[in-house]
Amino acid sequence: MSESPVRVAVLAVVRLYRDSLCSFLAETDGVELVAAMTATDDAIDAVGLAQPDVILLDVPSEVRVQSIRRVLDAIAAVRIVAVGVPEREEAVLDLARAGATGYVSDQASQRDLVLAVRAAAKDELYCSPRIAAALLRRACDLPNGARRERAPALTDSLTAREDEVLELIRSGLSNQQIARRLQIALPTVKNHVHSILHKLHARNRTEALVRAVDRGPMPESLAPRWD
Structure with a gap:
């Protein structure tokens, strides 16, 4: 028996990018695009009605953490994957602290995007070996205090x-x-x-x-x- 497709919603500020992302997802096996809107409070509530498994969130970096928290306040059970994130340890940790399940870096490929979505649907983190090593190094190096x-x-x-x-x-x-x-x-x-x-x-x-x-x-x- 095949697995059910991952239900994905897209919240993105730039319409041109949002449309392109939606076109790609609509043609991707194992993914069902259920909603696509700009990242406003009204749109967040509307996306919640579509009951996605994963939300792809593409907003400016200065409001990214705040936007993640707003989404989770409205749709507590959904997994969020932030799009266009710099490959830096602190940036990824900030997202995790805000409640995001995963991220897609600003240098990622379409394959990376799909893998990040599928990992998020399983409550797992898809990241580059460099970020994984950085997080592990931080974990091993932190003193007890x-x-x-x-x-x-x-x-x-x-x-x-x-x-x-x-x-x-x-x-x-x-x-x-x-x-x-x-x-x-x-x-x-x-x-x-x-x-x-x-x-x-x-x-x-x-x-x-x-x-x-x-x-x-x-x-x-x-x-x-x-x-």
Whole structure:
């Protein structure tokens, strides 16, 4: 049985770019374009009625974080992928803190766009190896004293297994990779991830990743293995 297509809405300021993006998505297998409008409050409410799985958001950088929060205030369960984001670690972290599930860089290809949408629909982050390495390096280099004040109270509520899963999310592993690493069933991993998101008050894996980055160095036993 084939998977249901990912329902995608486009919120973009520039009409010419929005039309071009919609034309591409309409011809993409596995994607169903359900709405396309400019990024205004009225449009956000209208897009919500279309019940998309993922919203592609293309707005000027100076209002990007504010726009993400406005969308999530109106449509809490949707995944947001920001479009045209510079490939910088801080820019990606700012998006995650605002609640975005993913991003498409300003140098990305159409293939990258599709992969980012499909990853977001699964609550996973598609990013370049350079950004993945930067996020991992930041996670490993942060001293214990640099973590957020609220992080210990949140992460202390996790079970030992959930703590392991969170650390593996931080190392960049997908649910399937975590299942293989811990030798547990994939549905069990998904249940752990759901519980982690609930306990950390995170909307998605990307936001949970930021919380994990802020908690300090990763245990050596759970660091990524390259063999």
